[in-house]
Amino acid sequence: MDMERLCIHTITTKHWTTEECITRYSAAGVTGITFWRYNLEGRDVTAVGRRAREAGMKVVSLCRGGFFPSKTAEGRQKALDDNRRCIEQARELEAPMIVLVCGAVPGQSLEESRKQITDGIAAVLPEAEAAGVKLAIEPLHPMYADDRSAVNTMRQANDICDALGSPENVGIAADVYHIWWDPELKHQIEFTSAQKRLFAFHICDWKTPTADLLNDRGLMGEGCIPIRQISDWVDATGFTGHREVEIFSNLYWAMDQAEYLKKIKEAYRHLYV
């Protein structure tokens, strides 16, 4: 049983406070936690990280930085400032990695947005390196190319990593929800790993039908994504990191979160039997 690789993103149970997430996940035997930045608001960030570790969990990532593109220089500067704050938070939290949702601006060409993303990451990279924090580009599903990310495939994420040339500190977070459909997926996972930049692996499922573009993700096993196959490809590269459950779901947010956590564990167990 691979329960020792189960990580949960706090947004998955977003109605729980930061403290509830820590105590509940820990009591359930979950071994990794990825904090979202709202978890840190008004809190002693160092203490949050310490509390998670004292509860027996690894802090896997901080979600999320990014959103670099803007039509104005002022907007791009604001994004850099925010990413620098995020790096500082990750350092205090002792999170080894930040997940980047890179951003896009409706009406601005995707090429221009990708250029701004590359420039943005390059600009904050020195701070990330100094803080010992890795930056993981998360390719987002093409249905988010309008306003969330101009990076929609593993190949594009790899191209940006190549351009930045910092294998230690810039890599990729592979989320099955975004990339399962990609005919190049197996090859791209192998390539990413060979470049030593496969930093994170996120799981959930794609429901048929999907009622909402953002908040109708499924629990593993509820949908059509060949999660185990993709996970096996990832593991075959030597990846031993956590499998991070990240589910945005109006449906699950509306249910009793303790019951939901049980379902997550069951789904995870069923997947990795």
Next chain:
Amino acid sequence: MDMERLCIHTITTKHWTTEECITRYSAAGVTGITFWRYNLEGRDVTAVGRRAREAGMKVVSLCRGGFFPSKTAEGRQKALDDNRRCIEQARELEAPMIVLVCGAVPGQSLEESRKQITDGIAAVLPEAEAAGVKLAIEPLHPMYADDRSAVNTMRQANDICDALGSPENVGIAADVYHIWWDPELKHQIEFTSAQKRLFAFHICDWKTPTADLLNDRGLMGEGCIPIRQISDWVDATGFTGHREVEIFSNLYWAMDQAEYLKKIKEAYRHLYV
């Protein structure tokens, strides 16, 4: 003004009957019409085609064949039967082309579905050739990879065309809604045309936010797709066919359809000024 290349898919004004679509589009100066198969139900198909031509319009396509994959041999056979009926209808309608929404089955691998799609097209190709009807594979957005199409990029559609080796009769319908995000798009349009298989060009727009995965498409100009740029790439290859407006929209279906038709013409004019 390029009004002579404006075609409308009848589903765009789906509350109009077949006869209303013909008279209304024609009165508005629209020069092409793509029928959906529901337009033919209970009607003399030959007469529908004749009436459209008598009203001064070209019958551009018949929408839609496809949906080849199934987990059962019986399901696949039913799909072949249906596609053969579709080819017969296109022949009677004197539509030169059928648009294929190729199909996918949740839980069946996309590779297997693509194999079944290729086999399915191969099986009905002799009938299509005999009827003088072209088959246009429409790559669908990756958000439809679960149950609508395992063909999600121009590249994949080209791969299937290559495998079938029938350039006269198997080609591609390029719809900006599905492919606008593809970083390879310009190259793939050029390649498709060079292979003499760029059969059709569909337009609409991607709204931010998009409220529904299926029925919230935008009118040209309402969204983020660089339609004119893509259209110019298409025309630069020598394509002189119709630009087919195909909009699924709960919003627009709810409005007065005559007013909506005016909006479509305005949007088209604005796009091709």
